Amino acid sequence: MRLVAQWVLLIVLFVAFYAFFRQPGDPLPDLTRWIPVALLAVCAVVVSVFIGKRVQKGWTLSSEGNQLLSRGRIAAALEKFEAAHLLLKSRSQGILPFNLGVCHLDLWHLDAAEREFTRAQDTKELPESIRRLIPARLALIAALQGALSIADKRLGEARALDEEDPLIVLVNGVIACRREDWAQARLLLHGPATHILGGPLRGLRDALLAWSVERVSGERRYVDPITVFGEASTDKLRDAWPALVAFLLERAQQVA
Template identity: 45%
Template sequence: MRKSWPYAVVMMLVLLGVPKVLHHFIPDPRQAQMMFPIVMLVLLVPVALYFLPRYRRSKKLTDEGLQLLSEGRVAAALERFEAARPLAKIQVVPTYNIGITQLQLWRLPTAGRELSSLESRKDLTPRFRAVLSAALALVDALEGRLARVELRLAEAKSQADFPLGFAPLASAVVACREGRWAEARALLGDAALENLTGPLRGLRNALEAWCIEQLTGEARPVDAIALFGEASQDSLQAAWPEFVDFVVTRSLVPPVTPVATSAGR
């Protein structure tokens, strides 16, 4: 991953080296001092002409990816984010976006690697680190590493003063895995989950149907397409076979048609 410190080192070397070069060719210190800004401008213009279009292109690709992700076109969004990363000045946001997109394709090991690669960075804001910890908690919960989930969520909540959408979802996954169905259903009703889209929305809805069935015996149909989207069910099956088996079975349940009452006739 590209770091920002190499740029600082290069700029420092330029700032230290240019005066020495000028002094070598222009012995008069005053004249050399007058030439310094001109030389720096000559050096910086081609650098700016090279890098600025790359950064703009990276932002454009990122914006397109976010729009595609909001529309549920996860695979296309991943292509944009992967194209944006090598063009970005700092690769934190593209890497996070790639990790979240891989998560929504249920490529959990890949998502975990991408997101975990950001943990050691020292330049993350507390808000971003909180969001990152909550996302990693969801990956851990889905993969069954339940002991890590509470630690990550505690870290996230200690740094966040705003709702973390992944936090109640991760806690709900843990509760479902441990058979705490009433608690899981309550967590799935958290207002922070209302803005979920795509496969994550499908996950929330499928978990809610599972909770209702366990609590009341009512078998509700599950939209497997909303959950898996463009992904194969195999990757999620490997991590949580009981849940995927439930989804596949209940996706075959026909929807319940409301019966008209006499008052509505």
């Protein structure tokens, strides 16, 4: 856009200088051959302005989505990120697919979350600080779906990138529960490493801890299903792990 504007300015300056310095009676230069160039330049400027406004709008929507996500309004954030992605496409450098994956995971849309995280991971321009967060989330998705061998493989990738990621402990807890190793699950989830988790992931941790404690000792702990499901329905998580959802709904009925 800047280059086009410079050419337009040069043409205008040329005409202005010629008109100022020409001798009286000299004809004005024939500029008809420059008309197509001028039209192309104007079109290029218009298109550049249009694209620039789309990009600016896209980043504004992305910023609004981040604010909503930080306040726990996941469904609204998802809408903002989807709208931003339509405007920005590849300009987001994989950040928007990652944010979409985060929203889908918090809503337990596991297939959609895996698709978005994979798309972000395949983006070469994705910042390394974000790339290192993806394997643990893909491992969690696989573990929730019961694909434990895949979860173990992805967990190895996550450890290689960030061994202290608290999500790794949660994934290990999910795997232990899936394998009905309740004592190991209780040991993992009771530790302080997962206390930093928030939102539905913290709700999942609390639910799995209560479940494992009950299986080991018979102690029934209070579980609030809302902390797990939040704005999500029970259907998606039930499809992946029916026993967990049955446990949560049973507790909800007991509280009611």
